[in-house]
Amino acid sequence: NAGVMQNPRHLVRRRGQEARLRCSPMKGHSHVYWYRQLPEEGLKFMVYLQKENIIDESGMPKERFSAEFPKEGPSILRIQQVVRGDSAAYFCASRGQLNTEAFFGQGTRLTVV
Amino acid sequence: DQQVKQNSPSLSVQEGRISILNCDYTNSMFDYFLWYKKYPAEGPTFLISISSIKDKNEDGRFTVFLNKSAKHLSLHIVPSQPGDSAVYFCAADTNTGNQFYFGTGTSLTVIP
Numbered sequence: 387n388a389g390v391m392q393n394p395r396h397l398v399r400r401r402g403q404e405a406r407l408r409c410s411p412m413k414g415h416s417h418v419y420w421y422r423q424l425p426e427e428g429l430k431f432m433v434y435l436q437k438e439n440i441i442d443e444s445g446m447p448k449e450r451f452s453a454e455f456p457k458e459g460p461s462i463l464r465i466q467q468v469v470r471g472d473s474a475a476y477f478c479a480s481r482g483q484l485n486t487e488a489f490f491g492q493g494t495r496l497t498v499v
Numbered sequence: 500d501q502q503v504k505q506n507s508p509s510l511s512v513q514e515g516r517i518s519i520l521n522c523d524y525t526n527s528m529f530d531y532f533l534w535y536k537k538y539p540a541e542g543p544t545f546l547i548s549i550s551s552i553k554d555k556n557e558d559g560r561f562t563v564f565l566n567k568s569a570k571h572l573s574l575h576i577v578p579s580q581p582g583d584s585a586v587y588f589c590a591a592d593t594n595t596g597n598q599f600y601f602g603t604g605t606s607l608t609v610i611p
Contacts, residue, residue, distance in 0.1 A: 390542075417596065428588065428602065431598040434598055444598075484594065484596035485530070485592070490542035491542050492542045
């Protein structure tokens with residue numbers, strides 16, 4: 387019964403590079419959420435996906451950020467042309483159905499240098 | 500537009516005493532509420548939840564109370580232990596399930 391798995395745990399990118407963050411939800415979970423935590427701030431919603439569908443991306447920046455949850459494989463959060471302001475902890479959560487708890491991964495700490 | 504608010508950024512409690520963490524919300528469509536605990540450099544860990552059809556849910560040392568008319572919930576930890584020292588987030592959800600709305604967190608320190 388593995389929990390939500392995120393990798394890598396730490397990611398360093400130079401400005402202008404691409405960052406790919408992966409999230410494997412808990413077995414049997416089809417709802418995936420991505421959150422971002424900036425230093426000294428709370429958790430900010432980014433995107434909610436189900437298999438092959440983006441349900442709500444109202445928290446995603448309009449440019450450079452994209453997310454997917456393919457039929458096979460992990461969910462991917464992709465950040466193109468990273469800037470220093472993208473440095474944050476990115477958390478993925480999954481749940482099996484609505485009105486139940488979501489379980490979080492350990493997060494990916496992105497540092498843009 | 501902060502729909503879930505935790506107005507106390509920090510709280511210190513003596514070991515063995517009760518810790519009470521508070522949370523207020525503004526959206527009357529919220530029907531499911533959760534508390535998470537977070538240690539530095541780790542992901543949030545689910546603690547306890549409550550549906551809007553209930554006003555209390557208890558799990559061991561943790562009890563969550565919901566006052567819908569006041570749009571207020573609280574987490575009680577009794578007795579508090581040093582290992583409870585962490586940041587606690589409350590979160591709320593609507594029946595669409597599109598996102599959890601998180602508060603800004605309360606940092607609890609339990610003093611031995």
